[in-house]
Amino acid sequence: MKFVLDSNILFTYFWENALIHKIKGSIDCYAPEFALQEIEEHKQEIKEKAKLSEELYQQKKNKLKEEVCFISTEKYKVSMKKAEKSCPDKDDIDFVALAIHMNCPLWTNDARLKQVISLKVFSTKELIGIVF
Helix, strand or coil, rough: EEEEECCHHHHHHHHCHHHHHCCCCCCCEECCCCHHHHHHHHHHHHHHHHHHCHHHHHHHHHHHHHHEEECCHHHHHHHHHHHHHHHCCCHHHHHHHHHHHHHCEEEECCHHEEEEECEECCCHHHHHHHHH
């Protein structure tokens, strides 16, 4: 089963007991490539919340890149216009466009994205019900 993961779900990868670690073998994970930039922009916050050294942060980030397939905008740009029309938040357009392009659900805890009619959206709680 394929899922597009939003930034906040990706951020949880750095937490030791995050759900993503427990289900990563059960689902195929995808995200827009620019999400890696967002992770880097929030690096200090992630390190503080997860209590990580710089070295451990880098190790986990490298492992994340192995376990999540990051897709360049070029691959899903044909779905951008549809995403722009239906997405309630411009910051989420790439995630919505990628999910539309891949015809797969989006894993996010942002309730506003449930409004995107052309997309299945699952919260972490809902995903637990599917996977376990």
